[in-house]
Amino acid sequence: MRSYWNLFWTFVKVSTFTIGGGMAMVAVVRDILVEKRKWMTDDEFMDILAISQTLPGLMAVNTAIFVGYRLMGTKGSIVATLGSVLPPFIIILAIAMIFTGYKDNLTIEAIFKGIRPAVVALIAVPTIKMALKQKWNWVYGILAIVTMALIAFLKVSPMYIILVVGVIAAFVAKYREGRQ
Amino acid sequence: MIFFELFYTFFFIGMFTIGGGYAMLTLIQHQVVTVHGWISAEAFTDIIAISQMTPGPIGINSATYIGYSVIQAMGYSPALCVAGSFLATSAVVLPSFLITYWICRLYARLKSNPVFAGVLQSFKPLVIGLLAAATLVLITPQTFPDYISWIIFAAAFAITMWAKASPILTIVLAGIAGYLIYA
Structure with missing residues (x-):
């Protein structure tokens, strides 16, 4: 049955049981929405997913907003968003409260000394995987390298880079459209 | 504020x-x-x-x-x-x-x-x-204080990239390594 409570509960479940970010969530959401509850078709879901990935913000939240809106309008999108944000908020809050008390514990520090380099690897792997999947041309290549160098070495804010590139891309697209 | x-x-x-x-x-x-x-x-x-x-x-x-x-x-x-x-x-x-x-x-x-x-x-x-x-x-030098940390990095990179280990598994293994080596 389609109700605000069911929608809320669906996203509470999704975000409680998916560990490791957006992509891990996809299979769980699809299973509930398409297979179990039959609230939408597979095609509809894939469509929403494609948009949620490209839009600004977090894919998990974007998907919740989109699904909520499609199913139950504005209120639906608010309810779905709350459902997806509340569980991680409560869990992390609890961890923050406990963990900050043990921050200076030597055993904990030793464990995290081992974990830190692994975390760097966890960020490096998707970077390389995305770079391998991307169809490169020289504009894209320069864009990626300059972005990396500006942020990492010159400490330029990523926000400015996104803004400038977005505006230039909009003008280029407009110009191409005009020529056709 | x-x-x-x-x-x-x-x-x-x-x-x-x-x-x-x-x-x-x-x-x-x-x-x-x-x-x-x-x-x-x-x-x-x-x-x-x-x-x-x-x-x-x-x-x-x-x-x-x-x-x-x-x-x-x-x-x-x-x-x-x-x-x-x-x-x-x-x-x-x-x-x-x-x-x-x-x-x-x-x-x-x-x-x-x-x-x-x-x-x-x-x-x-x-x-x-x-x-x-x-x-x-x-x-940073704090995250990579010694050569062991680079070994952990390489191992974590390898199992995530090629063995498709989940992030949780990688972190748990690295935590165990950290405990055994540094504690």
Whole structure:
């Protein structure tokens, strides 16, 4: 049955049981929405997913907003968003409260000394995987390298880079459209 | 005023996040570590590890955690730390909500708009640059104090890249290694 409570509960479940970010969530959401509850078709879901990935913000939240809106309008999108944000908020809050008390514990520090380099690897792997999947041309290549160098070495804010590139891309697209 | 700063910092982070959670980390890192100096690069790495091991999107997890620890580092009471946590989390979600909400209302029209498509297309290589920068910024002398840490990095890289180990498994194994080697 389609109700605000069911929608809320669906996203509470999704975000409680998916560990490791957006992509891990996809299979769980699809299973509930398409297979179990039959609230939408597979095609509809894939469509929403494609948009949620490209839009600004977090894919998990974007998907919740989109699904909520499609199913139950504005209120639906608010309810779905709350459902997806509340569980991680409560869990992390609890961890923050406990963990900050043990921050200076030597055993904990030793464990995290081992974990830190692994975390760097966890960020490096998707970077390389995305770079391998991307169809490169020289504009894209320069864009990626300059972005990396500006942020990492010159400490330029990523926000400015996104803004400038977005505006230039909009003008280029407009110009191409005009020529056709 | 720290609460106000926390709010607008995370609001802008939410607004400019393209390409999902990992790319968001670059923005959070730049604001929280480089610009404001609220937490150190190592503490930020720890937060990423905790966010990876707990349910929920990494962007929300890190906003919640950072909101709490920033206020705590200023010496405020636990109740205010919870308020900081709440503030950072809602601030990071709010722009996403506003933007996506309007786009799903206008989607039918935007879908065929070449300017919209062109902007989204240009963000793809940008996201790779963002992730590469996040990786480089995390490589600090504190995170890599000795050659053992580079071995852990190489091992974690190998099992994630080629053996498709989950982030949790990788972090748990690295934690065990850390305990055995450093404790």
